Structures are given as structure tokens and as C-alpha cells.
Amino acid sequence: MKNRRICWEMIILSDFKRTLSIENVKQWFFKTWPIFPAMFYLMSFLVIVLFYLIGLSLNHPCSEINFPTFASFTELFKNEYFNSALINTTLFMILGTPLELITGLFLSFLIFRSFFMRGVIRSLFLIPLALPALVTAMLLFVLFDFPGGHINHIITGGYSWFPQVFDQPINWRGSKLFSMAIALFGKVWRDMPISMLILLAGINNIDPELFDAAKTMGASFRKRAVHVIMPLMIPSISVVLLLRSVEMWKEFIFPFVLAGRYHLLGTLIDFYYNEIGNSHMAATVSIIMVICIVFSTLILMKILELIQKLIVSR
Amino acid sequence: MLWFTGIICALVIVIGPVYLLLKYSVSDINSINTGGNPVPMWPYNPTLQAYVYLFSDSHFYQVLLNSVVISLFTIALGMILGIPASYVLGRYKLPGRKVLLLMIISVRLFPDIASVIPVVEFFIKIGMHQTYLGVILAHTLLALPYIIFIGAGAFESIPDDLEGQAIILGANRFQTFFKLLFPLAMPGLAAAAIYTFLLSWDEFIFSYFLMLGKQEIYTLTLYLNGIKYAEPQNLLAAISVCLSIPVIAFSFMVQKYMVAGISAGSVK
Numbered sequence: 001m002k003n004r005r006i007c008w009e010m011i012i013l014s015d016f017k018r019t020l021s022i023e024n025v026k027q028w029f030f031k032t033w034p035i036f037p038a039m040f041y042l043m044s045f046l047v048i049v050l051f052y053l054i055g056l057s058l059n060h061p062c063s064e065i066n067f068p069t070f071a072s073f074t075e076l077f078k079n080e081y082f083n084s085a086l087i088n089t090t091l092f093m094i095l096g097t098p099l100e101l102i103t104g105l106f107l108s109f110l111i112f113r114s115f116f117m118r119g120v121i122r123s124l125f126l127i128p129l130a131l132p133a134l135v136t137a138m139l140l141f142v143l144f145d146f147p148g149g150h151i152n153h154i155i156t157g158g159y160s161w162f163p164q165v166f167d168q169p170i171n172w173r174g175s176k177l178f179s180m181a182i183a184l185f186g187k188v189w190r191d192m193p194i195s196m197l198i199l200l201a202g203i204n205n206i207d208p209e210l211f212d213a214a215k216t217m218g219a220s221f222r223k224r225a226v227h228v229i230m231p232l233m234i235p236s237i238s239v240v241l242l243l244r245s246v247e248m249w250k251e252f253i254f255p256f257v258l259a260g261r262y263h264l265l266g267t268l269i270d271f272y273y274n275e276i277g278n279s280h281m282a283a284t285v286s287i288i289m290v291i292c293i294v295f296s297t298l299i300l301m302k303i304l305e306l307i308q309k310l311i312v313s314r
Numbered sequence: 315m316l317w318f319t320g321i322i323c324a325l326v327i328v329i330g331p332v333y334l335l336l337k338y339s340v341s342d343i344n345s346i347n348t349g350g351n352p353v354p355m356w357p358y359n360p361t362l363q364a365y366v367y368l369f370s371d372s373h374f375y376q377v378l379l380n381s382v383v384i385s386l387f388t389i390a391l392g393m394i395l396g397i398p399a400s401y402v403l404g405r406y407k408l409p410g411r412k413v414l415l416l417m418i419i420s421v422r423l424f425p426d427i428a429s430v431i432p433v434v435e436f437f438i439k440i441g442m443h444q445t446y447l448g449v450i451l452a453h454t455l456l457a458l459p460y461i462i463f464i465g466a467g468a469f470e471s472i473p474d475d476l477e478g479q480a481i482i483l484g485a486n487r488f489q490t491f492f493k494l495l496f497p498l499a500m501p502g503l504a505a506a507a508i509y510t511f512l513l514s515w516d517e518f519i520f521s522y523f524l525m526l527g528k529q530e531i532y533t534l535t536l537y538l539n540g541i542k543y544a545e546p547q548n549l550l551a552a553i554s555v556c557l558s559i560p561v562i563a564f565s566f567m568v569q570k571y572m573v574a575g576i577s578a579g580s581v582k
Contacts, residue, residue: 031406034398038458039417041395045433045455046421052432110320121321127328130562132516134535135554139335142547148346150334150353158352189331250425252519257539266427273431274526286428293425 056283072284081271082285085263086292092184092255092264093248093296099188100244101237104195109225111196112203129193136190137183137257144172144182144258179259186254191247195240202236203229231311238304245300249293265289335558338551339364346547364552374537378556381533384446384521385514388453392461392510395454397503400465401491404499405477422459426519434523444528452520457510464509468502469495508564516561 058068065071076082111122128136143150147169157164172178206229214224230237252266263271265285273282337357338346345358368374403414421429433452434443442448472495480490496503518535525531532540538553 028408032402032408035402035414038395038399038462039414042418042421042455042458045429046417048436049421049424049429049432052435053428056431056435106320107324110317110324121325124325125328127332130565131332131558132535132561134516134518134538135335135558136331138538138542138550138554139331141542142338142550143331143334145547148348148350148353150355153352159355189327250427252427257542266425269427269431270523273434273523279431279435282431286425286431289425289428 053283053287056280057287059280061278061280072280073288076281076284076288081263081268085265085268085285086288088180088262089249089251089264089266089289089292092180092251093245096184096187096248096251097241097245099184100191100195101240103188103192104199104240105237107192107196108199108203112200125196126193128190131190133190133253134257136186137254140182140186140254141173141257146171146174173258173260176259176262179262180255183251183254183258183264186258187248187251191244195244198240198243199233199236202233202239205236206232234304234308234311238301238308241304242297242300245296246293249289249296265292335551335554338548339555341548341551343546343548364546364548367549368552368556374553376530377532377534377537380446380531381515381535384449384453384533385511387446387450388457388514389507389510391450391454392457393503393507396458396461396465396506397496400462400503400506401469401495401499403462404466404469404472405495418459418462421455426456430519430523433520437524444525444531446531449521449524449531449533452524453510453514453517456517456520457513460509460513461506464506465499465503468499468506471502472498508567512561512564516557 055067057072058070059065060069060071060075062071107125111118111125131139144152146152149169149172151172152169153159154162155165156167156169170178172182210228210232211224214228219227250266251264252270255262255264255267256270260267265288269282269285269289272278272285337355340357340360340362341354342359342361342363345354399418402408403411408414433455437443437445437448437452442451476494476498477490480494485493516535517533518539521533521536522539525533525536529540534553534557538550538557541553542550
């Protein structure tokens with residue numbers, strides 16, 4: 001056993017030495033030099049991003065406090081704007097992620113089986129993705145206008161085909177709840193094709209024989225969907241949840257256009273940087289956003305792992 | 315029946331807002347400012363007055379030109395840096411390839427809104443804030459990892475035997491690249507270029523932080539955002555349509571290029 005280990009170590013060591021020989025390094029350099037300008041470009045910006053984020057966040061505009069200091073962090077955690085933005089973003093993520101999954105599941109279940117004009121319908125479902133996010137946000141800005149937007153006319157009984165729900169038009173963008181809701185609606189509407197495509201790929205990977213076997217044994221479409229398709233789709237569902245949750249944390253355009261006064265972490269960075277002119281606070285919020293993304297992803301991965309184990313054990 | 319209802323509902327949800335966008339853009343101003351009456355659901359007295367107004371405004375041309383110039387220079391810089399890198403990654407099985415790929419994607423792991431402050435601060439320091447060059451460099455930063463990944467896929471899909479045959483016939487590395495590999499990878503590289511154009515054309519976060527306060531260099535996205543409270547809704551919709559048309563058209567073109575596999579069957 002010991003001899004075998006020594007033998008392996010010698011092989012690895014000699015391989016390593018061979019790899020590191022001057023001739024090999026020359027060859028490697030000769031082959032790879034075209035990659036260096038791009039690498040230099042990207043690495044320079046990575047260094048700039050890290051250097052400035054850390055430098056700015058561990059500094060404080062007050063000249064009496066020297067680098068490194070957590071003064072910006074402590075000040076931020078006492079700040080009501082930040083606390084409100086953190087809660088808003090967390091809620092945005094908690095509500096938006098499952099909503100994106102549900103809409104994606106809805107669309108993918110509608111078009112996963114073949115039918116007349118399936119390709120056309122699938123292309124139509126991709127339209128929201130083809131529109132720039134700013135255009136979608138601007139469209140909602142117009143539709144939810146106060147008092148004369150389409151939505152207000154619909155809910156106040158302006159059209160004969162829809163019952164009157166409210167007596168007065170709603171100032172959607174003037175209310176925290178409603179402005180966040182329309183920002184969330186816009187985000188989910190625009191991104192649902194991405195969820196649909198990922199889930200559709202997951203459904204297409206399922207062996208159709210399993211589905212047919214359940215059908216032969218008399219399972220209804222609903223039962224087949226819940227007991228056959230869903231468990232086999234856990235990997236693609238996990239991908240959707242992980243990717244979409246990250247997107248929710250870093251969302252900027254929809255809350256920026258539709259909920260300007262009520263901040264998420266993304267729009268708070270803009271607020272601190274462009275309105276207050278405090279780059280230290282803006283960088284600190286950026287760092288906190290990155291930390292939130294990392295932690296939320298780790299927690300979500302753990303939860304998904306547990307759910308997968310639970311389903312397999314059943 | 316349930317499935318059919320679902321399809322109809324989904325189509326209404328997906329197409330409805332797009333229809334309303336088009337409807338607003340061809341609406342007469344009197345059918346938008348209705349004095350409290352409901353805005354018609356169809357284009358009442360359809361007119362192109364919003365588009366006519368837009369294309370008679372010299373400032374709009376300036377904004378359009380800014381967007382085009384920034385997008386084209388971003389493509390140029392992105393391709394100059396990205397094609398050689400994607401050639402290396404696509405053609406050679408290098409030791410440490412995974413590390414190189416991780417390094418390429420690493421800067422994009424930061425959310426745009428988190429990495430924008432350091433980039434703007436750096437550009438302020440070197441005097442490139444509120445300049446075309448600053449925005450082009452920032453957009454190239456965003457696009458370059460995608461160019462490299464799409465390009466590497468294009469180079470990787472070319473059969474090794476073709477390159478081997480060229481070398482046997484006496485071609486050196488540069489001849490092999492320019493006369494064989496580059497033309498064969500063209501569809502993939504064109505897709506990367508179109509993707510870069512789309513990214514730069516509708517990019518908002520970096521453009522906003524880098525250009526805010528200097529209207530002469532505003533792109534279409536910034537122009538649209540800047541006038542959202544001031545201009546009538548039909549004009550906002552018309553600008554939105556102008557912003558969306560290249561994106562939708564080029565998205566279909568990218569699909570076409572992605573499908574084209576010109577190297578299929580080229581090895582005899």
C-alpha cells in the first residue's frame with residue numbers, strides 16, 4: 001500500500017516537473033498569447049471593482065475616521081432607508097422567485113406536448129424576453145398611470161367588459177405596496193420565458209415512457225404532472241429558483257422606473273451615489289448586496305437539497 | 315378545454331402589453347388625453363404623428379447616433395479582444411483551462427449595479443467619466459465574457475481534421491486561422507457580434523451611471539428614461555418601439571446564425 005502510494009507520488013511529481021519544464025511553458029505561452037489582451041482587460045476591471053468596493057466601503061467620508069473602518073457599515077445598519085430597502089428586497093426575492101417558477105411551470109406545461117402551431121405559440125411566449133427591460137418598465141409606467149392609465153380605467157368600470165372594482169383610480173406609483181407590486185409584476189412578466197425555457201428543457205429530458213406508463217395505469221393528467229413530472233423536474237426547478245433568486249436580489253430597472261421613491265438595494269445604490277453623492281455608502285450597499293446573494297444562494301441550495309432528499313425518500 | 319383556456323390566457327398576458335405599446339405609439343394625442351373618459355382599447359384615429367415628431371427632432375437623431383456609435387465601437391473592441399481569446403479556448407486543450415474560464419467570467423459574477431460604482435469612480439479618476447470611450451469600455455466589459463464563450467463554442471465546433479489537413483498542406487498558424495478557422499467560425503462570431511450590439515443597445519445601468527448629467531452623449535435608453543415624466547405617452551411608446559425593433563429583429567437573426575452549421579460534412 002505504502003509502495004503504491006510512493007509510486008503514485010513519483011508519477012505525479014514527474015508529471016508536474018514535465019509540465020513545468022521551460023520547453024512546456026514556452027509552448028503553453030506560444031499557444032495562449034492571443035488570450036492575454038482579453039484576460040488583461042477583464043482582470044484589470046476585476047481588480048478595479050474589488051479595490052474600489054473594498055476601499056470605499058472600509059472608508060468613511062468623515063476624515064477623522066481612518067481606513068480600515070466599519071463605520072460605513074454601522075452607519076448603514078442604523079439608517080432607515082437601508083433597513084427598509086433590505087426588507088423590500090428580501091420580500092421582492094421571497095415573493096418573486098416562486099412567482100417566476102409558477103409562471104414558468106404554467107407556460108412550460110402548456111406547450112410541452114406537441115400540438116398544431118406549437119412553434120408559433122412558443123415563439124410568442126418568448127416575446128417578453130425580446131423587449132428591453134426598460135421598455136417593459138416604461139410600458140407599465142404608462143399602463144399604471146394615475147389617474148388616466150388603462151389599468152385605472154379598467155378597475156373603475158371604464159370599460160363595459162370588466163366590472164367596476166374601485167370607485168376611485170389608484171395612484172399606483174405613489175403607494176409603496178402597489179409600486180413594488182407592479183415592479184414585481186414587470187420583472188416576472190419579462191423573465192417568465194427564461195424560466196419556461198429552463199423548465200421545458202427539464203421536461204424534455206424526462207423519459208416519455210414513464211409518463212406513458214402512468215397514463216396506462218389510469219393516472220389523470222393532473223396526477224401525472226404532480227407525481228411523475230414534478231419529482232423528475234426537481235433539478236430544473238432548482239436551477240430556476242437559484243438563478244431567479246439572484247436576479248431578484250440585484251434587480252434595478254423595474255423598481256427604478258416604477259417605484260422610484262421606495263427603494264430596493266439596487267435603487268438605494270443609485271440614491272446614495274447620484275442623489276446624496278456618497279460613494280462610500282453606495283459601495284457598502286453593493287458589498288451587502290453581494291453578501292446577501294451569496295448567503296441566500298447557499299441557504300436556498302441547502303433547502304433544495306433537503307427537499308430533494310425528502311422526495312427521494314418518499 | 316382547460317388547456318385551451320390556459321393557452322388563450324397566456325397569450326393575452328404575453329401579447330396584451332405589447333399590443334398596448336404599439337397601440338399607444340400610433341394613438342392620436344386626443345385619444346390619450348381623454349379628460350377622464352376611458353382611453354380606447356384600440357387605436358382610435360390611428361396616426362403616425364408621434365413617429366413624425368420624433369424623426370423631425372434633431373436631438374432624437376443625436377441620441378440615435380450615440381446609441382449606434384457606442385454599440386458599433388463596443389462590437390469592434392469586443393471582437394478585437396474576444397476573437398483571439400475564443401480561438402485559444404476553442405482550439406487548444408490547455409492545462410488550466412478551467413481556471414482561465416473562471417477568470418474570464420469572474421468579473422461578471424458581480425451584479426452590474428454592484429460593480430458600476432467602482433468602474434465609475436475609476437473613470438472619474440482617469441477622466442473618462444461622461445465620455446463615449448468610458449461607456450464603450452464599460453459595455454465591452456459586459457459583453458467580452460459572452461463573446462469569448464460564444465466564440466470558443468464556434469471555434470470548438472470546427473473539426474480538428476480540417477486544421478490538420480491545412481497544416482499538412484503547409485499552412486502556418488496564421489494562415490490556418492485567417493483562411494480556414496475564422497471563415498468557418500463566422501456564423502458563431504456573427505452571433506456574438508449581434509449579441510454584443512443588443513447588449514450595448516439596450517444597456518441601461520452603466521450608461522446611466524456613466525453619462526448622467528451630460529445629455530449630449532445620452533443613448534436611447536437614457537433619453538427614454540429622461541423624458542418619462544415630461545413627454546406624452548404616445549411619444550414614450552414610439553421611442554420604446556424604436557428601441558425594441560432592432561432587438562427583436564436581431565434576436566431572430568442570432569437564432570438563424572446559431573442554426574447555420576456550415577462546417578457540417580466538410581471533412582472528407
